[in-house]
Amino acid sequence: MMSPAALIRRAAPVLACLGLLAVWQVASLVLKNDSFPTAIDAIRAIPDILGDKESLINILASLRRMAIGFGVAVLVSIPLGLLMGRSRGVAAFFNPLLMVIYPVPKAALMPIIMLWLGVGDVTKTLVIFLGVSLPVIYHSFEGAKAVEEKMLWSGAAMGLSPAQRLVRIVLPAALPEILTGCRTGLVLALITMITSEMIARQSGAGNILFNALDMGQYDTVFAMIIIVGAMGICLDAIFERVRARLVRWSEPQFDMPLSFS
Amino acid sequence: MTVVPARSSEWVRPVTSREPASAIIEIDRVSQVFQTSARKDHVALSDISLTIEEGAFVSILGPSGCGKSTLLYIVGGFVSPTSGTAKIKGHAITGPGPDRGPVFQEFALFPWKTVLGNVVYGPRQQGVRAAEAEAQSRTLIEMVGLKGFENFYPKELSGGMKQRVALARTLAYHPEVLLMDEPFGALDAHTRTRLQNDLLNIWERDRKTVLFVTHSVDEAVFLSDKVVMMSKSPGRIRQVIDIDLPRPRRRNELLLDSRYQKYVVDIERMFDDGDEGGPAS
Incomplete structure (x- = not known):
């Protein structure tokens, strides 16, 4: 039997979602706007989308691009960020480059990338890669920079080479910070995934959404928004589980079960 | 009694003409200059020369900012001196190595490893087989009084316990010299006393060479065979004092011993006579 406090904590996210849907339902009934279907209509449209083979192929194609973009970004960004954090020279070289790229909306680069690489998977995956890379690099950099010097000295005294220290001390010590970056990166991957499909329509979840919008199928539009939102929540929840397991040893901190980044 | 009040103009250079066979660490005219601004x-x-004999417990005592930790880092190979040389067993120190095991005030444990994981790390790195390393580590953990905490993470331990783990972790790879950098400086008075007692008990078993940095006169006299008094700006050796007290030392006996009391009072007076602030007692 759960304590009342635990019960409330468990029920709170569900209640928040139900509350949001209720407000939506009422607002839509009051406003009576064609382009604003009720929550119930939108939810009713979900099975149609998920039952349709074509739509499923589109959504899976989106997820595949997102997984590849995210995975490659993480594999490249973590080593780069760690090197920047431990070497002033590397940081001095890459910092200005990243500062230039950081504020640029990655979607704004899409027309140029499309020009070079076409409207296919490579372009969209590249945009996702760019979106994910920066927060992961930044957090890896900060995490590596904050690693206690004395911890590295202790490792050096045990006979660890500089490369071993980077992999076996800096990486685990910075892991909580790195994973914070990855979590932000995951949400950005979802956002850039949809944006890229908005600009280069061809396939994907974003393609279904914007095609429905063009055709005035507003319940489908809102159903897709719910689906994308649910995908984000699920991915984040899975990631959070993995993260919590990996950094169990680090300080416990207050955390919401869902991220709102 | 070897305590001789030094005149402030006359820096007593430690004797360097000891038996070379027994010297394990030789520091020769070492200076360290940091560029703080343009x-x-x-x-x-400034111009530190010091010889440390094998098996000796030597404390470096001085006010904060006198460079005593820097001297320890130079011996550890973590910092290269601006000039002069430091040698271990006749070989110039060029970097850190498992023959010199540091224990830091900040503990510097690996927080992602359990107590056992931390202690076993050094021997495993040195190529000791897993089962053997683990057995040795468990013995060490018991020796520092942490039996039952093998699977705890550092964040679950108190400061005193963390420092016990750090000591066990360093002892685990059998360094010839222990380099202790104000190891009990971050602990409360009670914990500090207990760790001092336990450190002495552990040390008296195998009498490793210890270089122990502290700003506490009591601590230095209680633990050491020899106290190197330093003064600051620039950091110099002011005097080297042999602590001629019997071992094994027991705290409750020693505190009543007039010889112990005289060492403490004399050293404190010497710091007071200097124009710079003395260390805390």
Whole structure:
């Protein structure tokens, strides 16, 4: 039997979602706007989308691009960020480059990338890669920079080479910070995934959404928004589980079960 | 009694003509200058020469900012001196190595490893087989009084317990010299006393060479065979004092011993006579 406090904590996210849907339902009934279907209509449209083979192929194609973009970004960004954090020279070289790229909306680069690489998977995956890379690099950099010097000295005294220290001390010590970056990166991957499909329509979840919008199928539009939102929540929840397991040893901190980044 | 009040103008150079066979660490005219800003250099250490004999417990005592930790880092190979040389067993120190095991005030444990994981790390790195390393580590953990905490993470331990783990972790790879950098400085008075007692008990078993940095006169006299008094700006050796007290030392006996009391009072007076602030007692 759960304590009342635990019960409330468990029920709170569900209640928040139900509350949001209720407000939506009422607002839509009051406003009576064609382009604003009720929550119930939108939810009713979900099975149609998920039952349709074509739509499923589109959504899976989106997820595949997102997984590849995210995975490659993480594999490249973590080593780069760690090197920047431990070497002033590397940081001095890459910092200005990243500062230039950081504020640029990655979607704004899409027309140029499309020009070079076409409207296919490579372009969209590249945009996702760019979106994910920066927060992961930044957090890896900060995490590596904050690693206690004395911890590295202790490792050096045990006979660890500089490369071993980077992999076996800096990486685990910075892991909580790195994973914070990855979590932000995951949400950005979802956002850039949809944006890229908005600009280069061809396939994907974003393609279904914007095609429905063009055709005035507003319940489908809102159903897709719910689906994308649910995908984000699920991915984040899975990631959070993995993260919590990996950094169990680090300080416990207050955390919401869902991220709102 | 070897305590001789030094005149402030006359820096007593430690004797370097000891038996070379027994010297394990030789520090020869080491200076360390840090560039704090474009205009100003900070001389942390000035012309330090010191010989440490094998098996000796030597404390480096001085006010904060006298460069005593820097001297320890130079012996550890973590910092290269601006000039002069430091040698271990006749070989110039060029970097850190498992023959010199540091224990830091900040503990510097690996927080992602359990107590056992931390202690076993050094021997595993040195190529000791897993089962053997683990057995040795468990013995060490018991020796520092942490039996039952093998699977705890550092964040679950108190400061005193963390420092016990750090000591066990360093002892685990059998360094010839222990380099202790104000190891009990971050602990409360009670914990500090207990760790001092336990450190002495552990040390008296195998009498490793210990270089122990502290700003506490009591601590230095209680633990050491020899106290190196330093003064600051620039960091110099002011006097080297042999502590001629019997071992094994027991705290409750020693505190009543007039010889112990005289060492403490004399050393404190010498710091007071200097123009710079003395260390805390």
